Amino acid sequence: MNVSHLCGTVFEELYTETPLMSQAFVKEDDAQWLHDIDPTMNALINYLTRENNGVRVYEKRVYLHPKANKEVHEMSNGLAYFIDDNGKWDIVW
Template structure:
């Protein structure tokens, strides 16, 4: 088989997503089987991070390196 048609590791991880809310929404929507995920609310936590509560039931914020992470 030609290598031109073989793609390995197409997976995109949360920490690879661009540090914008729009990029996060696109990623989460794709991960949710195409069902739109949207921001329900945002707030600043006690450490000063902006936290985004999304319609998939999880909260996300950027870490110290500007990478997205799930907030527990």
């Protein structure tokens, strides 16, 4: 018996005998949303670094938003973030 035939047969048996699970029930990599992380600078940096495929994201500058009177953190990924009134991170648009 040829090896490629054997591998194909094993794959076919596994594939047909294993029930397929709906993607709706599969959790991928403990995915998080920005609003799910703790309202700390360390949590933001870790989250943004994960979202940036492991390339470190750092804080470039911090300033007070003149109208909202919120501390804004401008990051190396080109976006600025602040903590909203609910204590959740958000993006300055």
